[in-house]
Amino acid sequence: MESPEPEIGALAVRARRAYERGRLARAALGVVPLLPIMAIAALFGDGLMVLWLSGPLVVLSLGCLFIGRGLERAVRPGWSAGFVPLFVALATLQRFGCASGGCAELCAPLCAGAGMLVGAWLGTTMQARERLGVAAASLLIAGLTASLGCAAIGASTLVGAVVGLSLGLVPVWVVRGLASSRS
């Protein structure tokens, strides 16, 4: 008769696979809200650019949700933060009919300003004890989400949005980190 140990080992392997499959399915469901955002961006912005940028955004969001261990907390704030510059860029594009590089003097400051605002919001909503990896992932997701709209106007706008987010985010974290280390 076969000893139960290898059977339990095989069952543990199957259970681990089931766990990973379950996580992947849940992560895949978790990125579904990105689809309407991408559709809106493709509809009102540069479809080809959206196609290029949505790949890394989906992969990064899916990866964070799948890995877990706190990284999943980076996803939704990142989307929310990135959605504001994305919306501003698309609205500007519709209102003024900006083409790539055509309205840098208006769109770039607008997107950078929106990025800075939501960066500050992201910094205040994220807790000070949040790991650096979570913060970085959140910033990256926000930047990529913003770039779905901003990149349609011009690369300078994308850089503006990411810089705005970073400038808004980093001081808030530094202040919070100092405050928590003192207390």
Added chain:
Amino acid sequence: MHASTRRQLQRQLTALAGGDRRAFDDVFGLCWPVMRQLAVRLLGDASEAEDAAQRALLRLFSNASCFDPEREALPWALTFVINECRTVRARRRRRPMQTLTVEPAGDLGPEQHLLRVDLTRALLDVVGTLSPADRVALGLEDAVLPVVAPATGRKRKQRALGRLRSAWRRIHGVA
């Protein structure tokens, strides 16, 4: 399960739901024996219980990332076993005629064999109208019998037999 073990299961399952793969071995080690034990108690048959418990365990891990830390871990885990055992029992009810098979002709002549086949079919028609409880009481279906007093068991069998007779009369028109 001891209270401290339950707390440990709660902690580890919460960690696993959050993506901490290090908690996997603990959750597996804590859940598997309890789930298997419950399946054996619910189904009676050891091999069937083992299969049901394994399926339940795989479903548990498949859904582990959906576990809500506000819920109690042990009842949550055991729900998978209970559901799986219900499915097995329902499947058992759907194949009630295991014991009613026509034996090969053997020493019987062809006429007698045909008669037996006809009678078996007629009986299957009648038995099919009985409830699962009646079929269990008459010994026509495999099931874990509840522990009852012998007199109660006899009474149930008698009532089931009465219903079998009246069903036979209703369907075939003879007593």
